[in-house]
Amino acid sequence: MKVSIKKISQITGFSPATVSNALNRKKGVNPVTSEKILKAAETLGYQQGKTITKIKFVTYRKNGLIIDDSQIFPAMIEGVERQAKELGYETTFCHLNYEDESFEIRLKEFLEDTNCLVILLGTEMTEEDYVPFYDYKGYLIVLDGWSDEMIFDGIMINNTDAVCNAMEYLVEKGHREIGYLRGDYRIKSFRYREYGYHRVMGRHRLVRKPEYEVTVGTKLESAYQDMKKYLEHTDRLPTAFFADNDVIAIGAMRAMKEKGIRIPEDISIVGFDDIRFGTVSTPGLTTVRVFKQEMGEVAVRRALDHIKYSGKDIKMKIQVCTQFIERDSVRQIER
Structure with a gap:
C-alpha cells in the first residue's frame, strides 16, 4: 500500500502541512521535527512519486591525478546526457573539487539538494571520501567507483x-x-x-x-x-x-x-x-x-529504476564488460 502524507501525519502527530513542508525540505520547519518526519517517512517507505525531472551528474575531483589526463570521462558524461534526454530528463552538472577552498561549502549545498537523481563520478574517490554522502537523503548512484559499505548502487568496469x-x-x-x-x-x-x-x-x-x-x-x-x-x-x-x-x-x-x-x-x-x-x-x-558511453547510459537507467520501482532497498553493483583490443604492441615469443 502506498504511504501517504496523511499516514505519516497520523503516526508522527504533526499536521499534514508540516509533514509536507518537511518532506520538501522547505524552510520554517523545526530541525528536530523535520528529522522525525524524514525518519518516519524513510521507515515507512514513503515515495513522493515521479516529481523528479533532473539528473545531476557530479564530478568528484580528489586531486586530478586520474581524471585530468583521461579521455574516458567526457564519453561517460555524453552517455549520461544522451540517455537522460531520450527518457525525458534534463541533465545538470556539478563539480566538487576537494582541493578547492570552497569544497566544504559546495559539498554542503549538494547534500541539501535532494530534488535530483544523482550520478556521482567516483573514479578518484577513496573509501573515506564517501563518508559525507552516507546521510544523503536523495538517491545517489556511483559511476566508476564503489563503497565497500554498500551504501550506494555502483556502476563499474569488470x-x-x-x-x-x-x-x-x-x-x-x-x-x-x-x-x-x-x-x-x-x-x-x-x-x-x-x-x-x-x-x-x-x-x-x-x-x-x-x-x-x-x-x-x-x-x-x-x-x-x-x-x-x-x-x-x-x-x-x-x-x-x-x-x-x-x-x-x-x-x-x-x-x-x-x-x-x-x-x-x-x-x-x-x-x-x-x-x-x-x-x-x-x-x-x-x-x-571500456564502453564509456554505455556505462553512463546504464547509470541513468539504474537511477530511474529508483522511481519506477520505489521502495526497493537492495543495493546493486553492476559491472560492465569490456573488449580486448589487439594491436601491435605485443609480440609472440617462440619457445
Whole structure:
C-alpha cells in the first residue's frame, strides 16, 4: 500500500502541512521535527512519486591525478546526457573539487539538494571520501567507483576479469616474465586490476619479481619521468608489461623508446581504457576497451529504476564488460 502524507501525519502527530513542508525540505520547519518526519517517512517507505525531472551528474575531483589526463570521462558524461534526454530528463552538472577552498561549502549545498537523481563520478574517490554522502537523503548512484559499505548502487568496469583476460593473452603469446606498471595513486579500479594481474601470475605459477613491478605517476608526464628513472637503474626487463591504464602505458613507452628499447621487439606492452592516443601511438597499443558511453547510459537507467520501482532497498553493483583490443604492441615469443 502506498504511504501517504496523511499516514505519516497520523503516526508522527504533526499536521499534514508540516509533514509536507518537511518532506520538501522547505524552510520554517523545526530541525528536530523535520528529522522525525524524514525518519518516519524513510521507515515507512514513503515515495513522493515521479516529481523528479533532473539528473545531476557530479564530478568528484580528489586531486586530478586520474581524471585530468583521461579521455574516458567526457564519453561517460555524453552517455549520461544522451540517455537522460531520450527518457525525458534534463541533465545538470556539478563539480566538487576537494582541493578547492570552497569544497566544504559546495559539498554542503549538494547534500541539501535532494530534488535530483544523482550520478556521482567516483573514479578518484577513496573509501573515506564517501563518508559525507552516507546521510544523503536523495538517491545517489556511483559511476566508476564503489563503497565497500554498500551504501550506494555502483556502476563499474569488470576490472579484474578484464585484466585476467589481458594477462592470459600475454601468456598465450609465450610471455613468462610479465611486469606490472602500477599507478602510484591507488584508486579502486587499479586495485581490482592488480587482483587480476596477481591471479593470472599465480594461476600459471609465474615467478613474481618485485623489480618488475614498477610504480609510476598516473599522468602522461609523471609516468614518463618515473619510467625514465626506473630504466636508469635497471639492467634487466621482463618480456612484457601490463599497465594500469593507457596513460601510464603511453608515458612509459615514450621513456623506453628514448632509451632505445624497441616495442614490441624488446618488450611488449598492454594497457587499459582504449583512449584515442593508443590508436595513433607507434606501435598501436594493445589494450582493454571500456564502453564509456554505455556505462553512463546504464547509470541513468539504474537511477530511474529508483522511481519506477520505489521502495526497493537492495543495493546493486553492476559491472560492465569490456573488449580486448589487439594491436601491435605485443609480440609472440617462440619457445
